[in-house]
Amino acid sequence: MNRSEIKQKLEEKFSCYKFSDDPDNPEGIIIQPDALLDVAKYLVNDIDLAFNFLNFVTAIDRGSKFEVVYMLSSIPLKHRVLLKVAVPREVPEIESVTTIWPTANWHEREAYDLFGIKFLNHPDLRRIMMPDGWEGHPLRKDYVHENMVHLPDMG
Amino acid sequence: MGVIEKAPVYLEKVPGGSIAVTTLDWAFNSAKSSSMWYVLFGLACCAIEGLMAAGSPRFDLDRFGIFHRGSPRQCDLMIVAGTVTLKMAERVKTLYHQMPEPKYVIAMGGCAINGGPFYYDSYSVLKGVDKVIPVDVYVPGCPPRPEALYYGIIKLREKIMHESIKKAPEEKSEPLRDKAEA
Ligand code: SF4
Numbered sequence: 331m332n333r334s335e336i337k338q339k340l341e342e343k344f345s346c347y348k349f350s351d352d353p354d355n356p357e358g359i360i361i362q363p364d365a366l367l368d369v370a371k372y373l374v375n376d377i378d379l380a381f382n383f384l385n386f387v388t389a390i391d392r393g394s395k396f397e398v399v400y401m402l403s404s405i406p407l408k409h410r411v412l413l414k415v416a417v418p419r420e421v422p423e424i425e426s427v428t429t430i431w432p433t434a435n436w437h438e439r440e441a442y443d444l445f446g447i448k449f450l451n452h453p454d455l456r457r458i459m460m461p462d463g464w465e466g467h468p469l470r471k472d473y474v475h476e477n478m479v480h481l482p483d484m485g
Numbered sequence: 486m487g488v489i490e491k492a493p494v495y496l497e498k499v500p501g502g503s504i505a506v507t508t509l510d511w512a513f514n515s516a517k518s519s520s521m522w523y524v525l526f527g528l529a530c531c532a533i534e535g536l537m538a539a540g541s542p543r544f545d546l547d548r549f550g551i552f553h554r555g556s557p558r559q560c561d562l563m564i565v566a567g568t569v570t571l572k573m574a575e576r577v578k579t580l581y582h583q584m585p586e587p588k589y590v591i592a593m594g595g596c597a598i599n600g601g602p603f604y605y606d607s608y609s610v611l612k613g614v615d616k617v618i619p620v621d622v623y624v625p626g627c628p629p630r631p632e633a634l635y636y637g638i639i640k641l642r643e644k645i646m647h648e649s650i651k652k653a654p655e656e657k658s659e660p661l662r663d664k665a666e667a
Contacts, residue, residue: 460609461572468608475608477571 331378331409333357339379343372358399358412363424366415370430373402373411380404381411384431387438389445391471396422396447417447426452444469510649517561517587518645520550521638524560524580528567531594531628536566539631549638557583562641563618564634568596568603569611581618589645591637592620595627602627 331339337359340349347365352358361369373381385401400413417424426449427434438449439458446467449455457464466473527536540546540553554560557580569577581590592614595601603610614620621644624637 459572461575473608477608477610477612479605481605 331407333359333411336379336409336411339376340369340372344368352412352414355412355414357410358414360414360416363415363417366413366427367425367430369413370400370427374430378407380407382406384427384433384437385410387427387434387441389441389447389469391445391469392416393419393471395419396445398424398441398447400427422447423450424448425450426455428452443467446470510651511646513650514646514648517648518642521562521589521641522552522554522560523562523564524557524584525553525555526563526565526567526577526580528565528569528573529596531566531596534628535593535626535631535634536564539634544631544635546635549635551638557581558585560584561587562589562591564591564593565597565614565618565620566593566628568601569614569617570609571611572609574611574614574617577614578617589621589641590614590618591622591624591634591641593624593626593634593637594629595625598623598625 333356337349340359344365347362347369350360352360373379381402381404383403383405385403388399390397390399395416395418398415398417401410402413403410415424422445424447426438428438435453436458438452439454439456441447442449442455443457443459444467456462460468466475468475525532525536527533538544551562557563561584563581563584565577581588592598596603596610597614600607600610600612604612611617622637622641624633626633
């Protein structure tokens with residue numbers, strides 16, 4: 331199944347939610363934050379979709395908002411899809427998908443560590459890369475740290 | 486410069502060839518410098534490109550009497566090869582303190598010397614392992630060739646040969662500057 335068929339199937343199933351194309355990625359489907367768990371359960375359990383493998387969870391800093399990205403693959407059916415969920419910068423919160431794909435555990439901890447996105451109902455939301463007690467979330471675009479010496483302009 | 490090469494030279498001078506007269510310093514220093522066992526401190530690409538290649542049969546670190554050990558408690562030499570992050574710096578310090586005296590440190594590669602390619606715009610990399618432990622020899626390169634590491638080891642041996650038991654080496658265990666905890 332290709333991306334547009336998957337999107338069509340989702341639109342038929344969830345008429346209450348909005349699904350849109352991703353301008354940055356031809357593979358991507360943008361979904362609403364409150365639709366995430368319903369859509370995820372459907373993607374795993376539907377026999378024509380069967381997305382039983384979560385490649386990764388990560389995030390992108392877009393300034394006013396964060397995009398949380400889920401790359402999904404179906405091992406039996408050999409197709410894949412990229413889901414994106416936009417969360418506001420002021421309240422970066424999203425439901426955890428660890429109950430559906432246990433892989434998400436450490437990936438969500440990484441996104442929490444580096445972007446500060448709070449995954450609700452995550453079993454163990456701690457920092458995974460930075461030392462405990464580190465302040466701030468380093469991959470945010472506005473992050474500053476005393477260690478960061480700026481590269482001088484060589485031009 | 487090892488005992489094997491020097492011993493016949495000294496022994497020949499003595500009738501019978503079985504008594505050698507030398508200084509205690511020379512004997513101790515030869516023993517210290519001739520079989521340094523190093524703790525494998527591979528942290529990034531330097532460990533693979535330089536350190537592991539140096540230990541491979543093609544380059545053969547064993548001919549210097551140098552073997553790697555898994556435990557710092559059996560080691561005299563720590564070769565810090567790779568990028569030391571702030572989180573790792575605490576472990577480097579702990580392992581250094583676990584080594585028995587006398588102990589020596591080689592900082593291998595730009596990263597271990599001053600942060601290397603991560604000097605600019607990096608929040609997580611320690612700018613030089615000498616900020617947490619004292620370093621005896623710096624081997625520059627990104628990564629250094631195994632020959633460069635050998636040159637560093639030979640330099641370290643020369644340094645050891647100039648030590649004296651009369652003058653106890655100043656207490657080296659305390660870190661010079663401690664930025665990792667900041
Ligand atoms: S100095 Fe270069 S080769 Fe060595 S660890 Fe750093 S980046 Fe890698």
